[in-house]
Amino acid sequence: MTSKPAEKRQVVRFAFYKLDSAWRRLPAERQASSKLEFGQVIESFAGRLLLRPYGLVGIRGDCDFLLWQVAENLDSLVALQTALNRTDLGAYLALPYSYLAMTRRSIYEFPEDLGQPSRLVIRPSEARYLFVYPFIKTRAWYALPKVERQTMMDEHVRVGRKYPSIRLNTTYSYGLDDQEFIVAFEGDDPAEFLDLVMELRESQASSYTLRDTPTFTCVQMSLWDMLDTLGGAGSAQAISRRPTRADGYTPAATLADLPPGASRRVYAGAEAVALFNVRGTVHAIANRCTHARASLSEGTVDADRCAVTCPWHEGVFSLETGRVLGGPPVLPLAVYRVKLEGDTILIAPPSVEAREPTVAPHS
C-alpha cells in the first residue's frame, strides 16, 4: 500500500510577554545593553523561523508585547525561547500567555479559496493590527452532521466577506495545547474588526462557541520600536552602540551567519537591511519592499537572475542594482555597499561617501 506523502505544515506560537517593572529602575546603560542583546538574539533566528513583534503597551495591562513565531518544527521554538531566557532582559520577562498551534487544511469547503495561496504556510501581512484569541467549540458542534456545520460555516464566511480588509489566519491546536484553534485577524482598522465580531455573534455557528477569550489587540511595529515601548533607554541608543567605523561601514553579520543560499535581516543604524548570500557573493538591499513594505529577507532568491521575489505580491528586484524586474512595485530599492573583512560582513548606505578619518587642524 502506498501512503500519501505528508503535507508540510508549520508550527505557530503566540507568546505574550510581560516586563517586570524592576527593569525600569536599572541604570540606563544596562537597559540599553539588555535591549541590544535581546534584539540581536531575535535577529539571529532570521531564516530559522518567521518572527513578528507586536506591542500591547497601552492596550492591555497583563502583557507588554507579542512575538508571533512560525517555524518548521517545535525545536526551533524551543531554541528561540531558550536563547531569550538566557538574555539579561529575559530575566525580567514573564510569559503570562503562550499558545501553540499548527497550520492545516480546513475540513470545510470554501470555493473562494481555490487558486489562493495555501493556508498551510503563514504569510503575515503588513497590517497595522493583529487581533488574537484562543477558540474552543462546544462538543455539541462536533455532534452535528458535517453538512449542517458546513452550512453554518458558509454563513460565517459570508459575513466575513463583508469586511474584505480583515484577513484571517486560523491555526489548529487540538491535542497540542488547551484551546482548539488560535485565530489571528490582521487589519488596519480596529473599528472594522469590532463590527465584524459583533455581526458574527448573530451567526448560527456562534451559539456553538464555548470560549473565545482572552482577546489581544496587538500593534505591529519594528523589533526596536517594540522594545522602546517597554520604557528605559531607547533602542536607537542601543543600535547606535553598534560600532560604525570611520569609513562609514557597520559590521552587520558574519559569513558563518550567512552561508551560501541564506538570507537575513540586519540593521544599519535604524534601517532594516536584507542580506543575501548568492553563490558566495553577499548582497545587501533595503529590507522593505517599495510596494507595500513586505520584508524582503523573507523573499525567494533566484540565483541565476541574482534577484529576489517579494513574499507578498511577487514583486521582483535585482539584488545588484535594486531595480524592479517584475510585479507591482514601481520604485527601486536602495542597494547597500558590502565588503568582507575576514569572516565579517560590513555594510554601508549607498549615499554615504567613504569618510576619511577626520584630522584636527593644527593651530
Ligand code: FES
Ligand atoms: S509588498 Fe507587494 S510586491 Fe512586495
